[in-house]
Amino acid sequence: MSDELLVVRAQLGNRSALEDLVARWQGPVWLYVRRMLDAERADDVAQEAWIAVVRALPRLREPDRFAPWLFTIVRRAALNRLRGQYSDRHDLVGGFGNGLDRPDAAGPDPVDALVDRAEMVGRLAALPVLEREVLVLHYLEDLSVEDCAQVCAVPAGTIKSRLNRARRMLREHVEEEGELT
Incomplete structure (x- = not known):
């Protein structure tokens, strides 16, 4: 089944379609986050991203563009974590560009x-x-x-x-x- 069809079904409330979509993309999402962050934070950030995806999925207007939409949300979650890290360092060091x-x-x-x-x-x-x-x-x-x-x-x-x-x-x-x- 295509991502587009799974997205439409998930938007209509089909829990199985949502589970299939998450199962299909869980690995790529985690790998992306792991490549952007250290292993300690990857699990938390990937989970935060999936929560955001599930919450926003009903508003996705172009189901055929699921992958870029998904990675936009995942990217935002990873960057938010990095910004927090850099912000903490800035506070400790007294000036640190991100x-x-x-x-x-x-x-x-x-x-x-x-x-x-x-x-x-x-x-x-x-x-x-x-x-x-x-x-x-x-x-x-x-x-x-x-x-x-x-x-x-x-x-x-x-x-x-x-x-x-x-x-x-x-x-x-x-x-x-x-x-x-």
Whole structure:
């Protein structure tokens, strides 16, 4: 059964359809959150996101766009947790930028050198939030540039810029590791 049909049935009150939808997307949601946050917070944030999804599902007007809509909510939950973390650090340190409002800049080259997915996930943790997020959504969650733009609430051109910058940063990180070993 398609996501669209499950969404419509869930909106009509079919509990089984909602359970099927959650079962289908629970893994990808948790993996996305885990890639954005540490393991300690991933379970809580994923659960918070699912609560928000269930509450908002009746208002979803385009059931065929469920995946981008879902990841928009999950992204918001993860960013809220990160903002809380950065806010706490700001209070403790007396001034700490969260990097969420940096201007975008384009950069070259793809991430083709990273064949091993687990290795890539480990390297993603070293990237700033915006760059990590766009790589996770595009390459690991297989969302199109347009869907990533919808999830992140930015133009597609911004996503392309972030992807290029993230690829460059990841490449530089890989090259630095190569020089160290």
